[in-house]
Amino acid sequence: MNAFEVTGSRKLKGEIHPQGAKNEALQVISAVLLTEEEVVIKNIPDILDVSRLITLLEALGVKIKQLNKHTYSFKSEDVNTDFLYSEDFRKKGGALRGSIMIAGPMLARFKKAVIAKPGGDKIGRRGMDTHVDGFEKLGAHFTYNTHTFCLEFTTKALKGNYIMLDEPSVTGTANVLMAAVLAKGNTTIYNAACEPYVQQLCKMLNRMGAKISGIASNMLEVEGVEGLHGTEHTLLPDMIEIGSFIGMAALTQSDITIKNVSLENLGVIPDKFKRLGIEMEFRNDDIYIPEQKCYEIQPPLNGNILTIYDHPWPGFTPDLLSIVLVTAIQARGSVLIHQKMFESRLFFTDTLIDMGAKIILCDPHRATVIGLEREHHLKGIRMSSPDIRAGVALLIAAMSAEGKSIIQNIEQIQRGYENIEQRLNALGAEIKLIND
Numbered sequence: 001m002n003a004f005e006v007t008g009s010r011k012l013k014g015e016i017h018p019q020g021a022k023n024e025a026l027q028v029i030s031a032v033l034l035t036e037e038e039v040v041i042k043n044i045p046d047i048l049d050v051s052r053l054i055t056l057l058e059a060l061g062v063k064i065k066q067l068n069k070h071t072y073s074f075k076s077e078d079v080n081t082d083f084l085y086s087e088d089f090r091k092k093g094g095a096l097r098g099s100i101m102i103a104g105p106m107l108a109r110f111k112k113a114v115i116a117k118p119g120g121d122k123i124g125r126r127g128m129d130t131h132v133d134g135f136e137k138l139g140a141h142f143t144y145n146t147h148t149f150c151l152e153f154t155t156k157a158l159k160g161n162y163i164m165l166d167e168p169s170v171t172g173t174a175n176v177l178m179a180a181v182l183a184k185g186n187t188t189i190y191n192a193a194c195e196p197y198v199q200q201l202c203k204m205l206n207r208m209g210a211k212i213s214g215i216a217s218n219m220l221e222v223e224g225v226e227g228l229h230g231t232e233h234t235l236l237p238d239m240i241e242i243g244s245f246i247g248m249a250a251l252t253q254s255d256i257t258i259k260n261v262s263l264e265n266l267g268v269i270p271d272k273f274k275r276l277g278i279e280m281e282f283r284n285d286d287i288y289i290p291e292q293k294c295y296e297i298q299p300p301l302n303g304n305i306l307t308i309y310d311h312p313w314p315g316f317t318p319d320l321l322s323i324v325l326v327t328a329i330q331a332r333g334s335v336l337i338h339q340k341m342f343e344s345r346l347f348f349t350d351t352l353i354d355m356g357a358k359i360i361l362c363d364p365h366r367a368t369v370i371g372l373e374r375e376h377h378l379k380g381i382r383m384s385s386p387d388i389r390a391g392v393a394l395l396i397a398a399m400s401a402e403g404k405s406i407i408q409n410i411e412q413i414q415r416g417y418e419n420i421e422q423r424l425n426a427l428g429a430e431i432k433l434i435n436d
């Protein structure tokens with residue numbers, strides 16, 4: 001099995017370019033099913049989750065051409081809907097969470113959709129109710145197939161409706177939106193997620209001829225249209241990767257510039273890292289992080305311990321809390337990390353404690369980090385990556401630690417970070433891909 005061997009205590013220096021956004025890629029690649037015309041998507045990251053979705057679309061009959069390393073052309077002219085009911089579909093769809101977003105386009109264009117038991121991170125309960133409720137409100141008939149464990153949908157014709165989502169699910173909003181754009185009449189999606197991923201999807205759909213307003217708000221208004229046409233779309237840089245690099249720079253005492261970050265789409269992300277005392281300079285659209293021996297957590301005005309918690313956008317994304325947590329290990333001061341959305345994302349703190357971090361896991365949702373102020377170094381150990389973001393947090397910890405670490409189960413990291421070892425080694429890291 002592939003693993004990373006990491007030699008720690010290496011400071012990084014230089015420039016790094018973030019990849020295209022993984023979670024946006026999974027939405028907009030699913031959207032190519034909404035038209036028979038050609039859709040060209042640029043800045044697609046070369047990561048496992050994307051190649052798994054591309055393989056799934058190819059198996060459905062979509063003609064896909066790689067135009068260059070990060071640009072693909074998609075043409076969904078001959079889609080084989082029988083494939084949805086095959087064992088192969090269940091296997092391919094079950095390999096990633098993002099595959100659930102082909103359901104909205106399939107339902108809209110072909111009047112049938114199947115959602116295989118999805119893969120993705122094992123980070124606690126991850127519901128599908130928002131997707132099912134939304135499709136039903138648009139007029140889909142839903143059955144749960146007890147033999148295949150799949151969610152199956154059919155419709156004679158989707159009809160616009162007022163839909164109040166039970167929670168602002170990111171993939172749920174994207175799925176219901178993609179179904180609504182081809183429904184007859186008007187749809188309102190209230191309590192919608194409005195992450196940059198969803199905003200980008202809306203803009204792409206409008207370029208294809210959809211009529212969506214309310215973009216970036218929690219109320220999307222959709223005027224159904226008869227059909228959509230082809231377009232070209234460029235993915236935003238991956239804000240989670242950018243946040244990961246900020247945390248990595250601070251913990252490893254590095255001096256790096258993160259290029260072309262699309263600052264206007266980062267929301268509160270830079271500010272949360274600044275609350276940990278991390279200095280950064282915005283130079284045009286780049287973020288420069290100078291080498292810092294010491295960074296001091298900024299408590300709130302009343303002097304209490306700082307809490308950093310997740311919240312639907314424009315709140316702080318849950319996908320960066322593991323990174324904030326690991327970054328705080330060498331800070332001066334203490335912080336409470338409160339992961340509200342997922343109940344199994346903080347158990348990796350046990351590994352950090354083994355490495356020498358001062359962390360109290362208060363309960364599955366909350367962990368207090370007491371900064372070591374670089375008075376003690378973490379020690380390299382053998383560990384395993386439990387999920388994508390904890391995996392990168394462990395990689396950052398290993399890069400800052402004394403001695404060697406082995407990180408197993410790195411497929412979890414590779415599904416969301418492109419060639420991470422090569423890109424970091426180019427800045428001075430020492431990460432080897434090994435068979436362990």
Ligand SMILES: CC(=O)N[C@H]1[C@@H](OP(=O)(O)OP(=O)(O)OC[C@H]2O[C@@H](n3ccc(=O)[nH]c3=O)[C@H](O)[C@@H]2O)O[C@H](CO)[C@@H](O)[C@@H]1O
Pocket residue numbers: 023026097098125126127167168169170171172312317318319340341342
């Ligand atoms: C492929 C993809 O795009 N995955 C992202 C997507 O997953 P995904 O779309 O699957 O996650 P959802 O947004 O549906 O919800 C995540 C979990 O949080 C809960 N929940 C959701 C909203 C809310 O306001 N309160 C709340 O507690 C839900 O019950 C669920 O258990 O969004 C998550 C939340 O940003 C991210 O972690 C994932 O990286």
Ligand SMILES: C=C(OP(=O)(O)O)C(=O)O
Pocket residue numbers: 023096097098119120121319388389416
């Ligand atoms: C949880 C994540 O991904 P997924 O939804 O694909 O499991 C993530 O990207 O942090």
